[in-house]
Amino acid sequence: MTYPDPSSRSQALARRAQASLPGGNTRTTVFMKPYPIYAARGEGCRVVDVDGVARIDCINNFTALIHGHAHPALVAAATAQIALGSAFGLPTESEIDLAELLVSRLPAVDQIRFCNSGTEAVMMALKAARAFTGRPKIAKCEGAYHGSYDYAEVSLDPGPADWGGNAPVSVAYAKGTPASVLADTLTLPFNDTDAAVALVREHGADLAGILVDPMPNRAGLVPADKAYLEALRDVAHEVGALLIFDEVITFRLGYTGAQGLWGIDPDLTTLGKIIGGGFPVGAVGGRADVMAVFDPTAGKPALPHGGTFSANPVTMRAGLAAMQLLDHAAFARLDAIGERLRRGIDEAFARHRVAGRAVGLGSLAKIHFTERPVRDYRSAWQTPAEAARLARLNLELLNRGVLAAGYGLIALSTPMTDDDIETVVAAISDSLAEVAAM
Numbered sequence: 001m002t003y004p005d006p007s008s009r010s011q012a013l014a015r016r017a018q019a020s021l022p023g024g025n026t027r028t029t030v031f032m033k034p035y036p037i038y039a040a041r042g043e044g045c046r047v048v049d050v051d052g053v054a055r056i057d058c059i060n061n062f063t064a065l066i067h068g069h070a071h072p073a074l075v076a077a078a079t080a081q082i083a084l085g086s087a088f089g090l091p092t093e094s095e096i097d098l099a100e101l102l103v104s105r106l107p108a109v110d111q112i113r114f115c116n117s118g119t120e121a122v123m124m125a126l127k128a129a130r131a132f133t134g135r136p137k138i139a140k141c142e143g144a145y146h147g148s149y150d151y152a153e154v155s156l157d158p159g160p161a162d163w164g165g166n167a168p169v170s171v172a173y174a175k176g177t178p179a180s181v182l183a184d185t186l187t188l189p190f191n192d193t194d195a196a197v198a199l200v201r202e203h204g205a206d207l208a209g210i211l212v213d214p215m216p217n218r219a220g221l222v223p224a225d226k227a228y229l230e231a232l233r234d235v236a237h238e239v240g241a242l243l244i245f246d247e248v249i250t251f252r253l254g255y256t257g258a259q260g261l262w263g264i265d266p267d268l269t270t271l272g273k274i275i276g277g278g279f280p281v282g283a284v285g286g287r288a289d290v291m292a293v294f295d296p297t298a299g300k301p302a303l304p305h306g307g308t309f310s311a312n313p314v315t316m317r318a319g320l321a322a323m324q325l326l327d328h329a330a331f332a333r334l335d336a337i338g339e340r341l342r343r344g345i346d347e348a349f350a351r352h353r354v355a356g357r358a359v360g361l362g363s364l365a366k367i368h369f370t371e372r373p374v375r376d377y378r379s380a381w382q383t384p385a386e387a388a389r390l391a392r393l394n395l396e397l398l399n400r401g402v403l404a405a406g407y408g409l410i411a412l413s414t415p416m417t418d419d420d421i422e423t424v425v426a427a428i429s430d431s432l433a434e435v436a437a438m
Contacts, residue, residue: 001051001052001053002399003037003395003398003399004034004035005051008051009038009050009051010035010036010037010038010049010050010051011034011035013038013050014035014036014038015035024036029062032406037049037398037403038050040052041069041070042057042065042068042069042070043069043070044068044069044070044071044415045057045068045069045413045415045416045420046068046069047069047403053401054401055398055401055402055403056401056402056403056416056420056423056424057069057403057413058402058403058404058405058410058411058412058424059403059404059405059409059411060411060412060413061273061278062273062405062409062411063217063249063252063273063274063364063409063411064272064273064274064276064278065274065278065413066252066273066274066322066326066334066363066411066413066414067277067278067322067325067413067414067415068413068414068415068416071322071325071414071415073321073325074277074278074318074321074322076321077277077317077318077320077321078277078278078279078314078317078318080317081094081313081314081317081318082314084313085313086312086313086314087308087309087312087313087314088313091311092311092313092316094311094313094316094317094320095114095311095313095316097316097320098112098114098275098316098319098320098323099111099112099114101320101323101324102271102275102283102285102323103285105255105256105257105260105323106256106257106259106260106269106285107256107259107260107265108245108259108265108266108267108269108286108287109269109285109286110285110286110287110288110291111285111286111288111291112271112283112284112285113283113284113285113291113294113305114281114282114283114307114310114311114316115281115282115283115284115305115307115310116280116281116282116307116309116310117147117272117280117281117282118146118147118246118248118270118271118272118273118282119146119147119148119149119152119282120147120282120307121147121248121270121271121272121282121283121284122146122147122149122152122211122246122248122270123147123149123152124284124303124305125209125211125244125268125269125270125284125286126138126149126151126152126208126209126211126244127303128268128284128286128290128291128293128294128303129208129209129241129242129244129267129268129290130208130209131293131302131303132208132242132290132293132302133207133208133209133240133241133242134208135205135206135207135208135240135241136184136206136208137184137185137186137203137206137207137208138151138184138185138186138207138208138209138210138211139185139186139187139188139199139200139203139207139209139210139211139241140152140154140155140185140186140187140188140210140211140212141187141188141189141190141211141212141213141216141219141377142155142158142163142168142187142188142189142190142219142376142377142378143155143156143157143158143190143216143218143219143220143376143377143378143380144156144190144211144212144213144216144218144219144246144377145213145216145217145218145219146211146213146246146248146270147248150174150177150178150181151181151184151185152211153172153173153174153177154170154171154172154173154177154181154182154185154187155168155169155170155171155173155185155187156173156218157173157218158171160378160381163378166189166192166195167195167199168187168188168189169187170182170183170185170186170187171187186199186200186203186207188200188210189376189378190216190219190224190228190375190376190377191222191224191225191228191375191376192228192376193225193227193228193231196228196231196232196235197231197232197235200232200235200236200239200241201235201238201239204235204238204239204240204241205239207236207239207240207241208241208242209236209241209242209243209244209267209268210232210236210241210242210243210244211244211246212224212229212232212243212244212245212246213245213246213247213249213250214229214245214247214250214258214259214261214262215249215250215253215258215360215361215364216377217249217364217366217409218377218407219376219377219380220359220366220368220374220375220376220377220379220380221359221360221364221365221366221409222359222374222375222376222380223361224262226262226263226264229262229264230264233264233265233266236267242266242267242268242286242290243266243267243268244266244267244268244269244270245257245258245259245264245266245268245269245270246270247259247269247270247271248270248271248272248273248282249273249364251271251273251274251275252273252274252334252362252363252364252411253361253362253363253364254331254335254362255326255327255328255331257269261361266286267286267287267290268284268285268286268287268290269284269285269286270282270283270284271283271284271285274322274323274326275319275322275323276315276318276319276322277315277317277318277319277320277321277322277323278318278322279312279314279315279318279319280309280315281315281319325414326414330414331362333414334362334363334412334414335362335363337363337412337416337418337421338360338361338362338363338364338365338412340418340421340425341358341365341410341412341421341424341425342358342359342360342365344421344422344425344428344429345357345358345365345367345425345428346358348425348428348429348432349432351429351432352429352432352433352435352436353436354369354389354432354435354436355369355370355371356368356369356370356371356389356432357371358410359374360410363411363412363413364409364410364411364412365409365410365412366407366408366409366410367390367393367408367410367428368380368386368408369382369385369386369389369390369393370382370386388438389435389438390406390407390408391406392431392434392435392438393408393428393431393432393435394406394408396427396430396431396434396435397427397428397431400427400430400431401423401427402423402424402427402428410424
């Protein structure tokens, strides 16, 4: 079946959804025109849609499913716990087990607190920075996505008309964002050390924390310069603010996450996605003195934090099983197939004489239809022609059995074989031949 097909079951479900869901949609990220493809089931590294079409899944629920779909060990861990109960108004040993594993792997994390999404993890980290420092302002990088918290959304997708100079303007992402949110959010240029440091020093007296993703997906998926991250750490401590690493995605880059790869210890770290074994999850961790803002043992904490499904044992058990599978050998394998994929994409661009390349690290890649250096959100900004080529590539991939994110992101999973990677590279090459003919 070729997409789009007006006789498909996905099209019928999309029409049905319009009546009960705004725009027929619950997640903006999965919306696509003329209609989204509806999933029926997942098997390893493949997802099968409601029309029976199987595709290699290179989205993996936007990087969350590092072991693909229905991994036997994760199914066993989750179902065993469900038989005992899925959630309680009491703590369980499962949260201690997962917390101990995460603390053992993350160099900068002494203690962990669980929540239910990456958005919530970022929100609690920013609130923790305020509670710890007594200051109101937060700094974040232009174009970086950190979930749906008002402050984290500032300057997520500003157009060139709103960029300003080296001191980016703080721009609202959603209509109705209060002016006070923009006033209390400082937007930093990514990978521009001198400009970022100068801005932090200028606002340092009011700054609670600096939020940074070491390889921000929406800002191009380019790795941060180590010198840039070191400078942010140093200037944060100079002005009395906290450095916060958003590792909701980058924790899949290695056994010790991005902080281990870069050799930099943030004060707080946010986690999500892969640590839940396919179930909703988030976490914030950090230095013990900072995490003490959550501590209720001496009375009301500086930062009270609840959550009906936080640390629910199904997520904790599935997450523990997922993380135990991610040993050093698993990461080495993901690194190898990721490098093979990025190299194959670059060779395909050259073969078809199309301007473009792949960037990324480890199990992540992103396709850019440009030969200019991509170092930040602004250099990753697509021209209309580049956006049209990416849209065509995505359509061609769908019809060649590969599911990738509409904005060029590819996330690999452990069930993928060498043959699967070659299949994906071949599909990209054939798709680029069509793009070249546009």
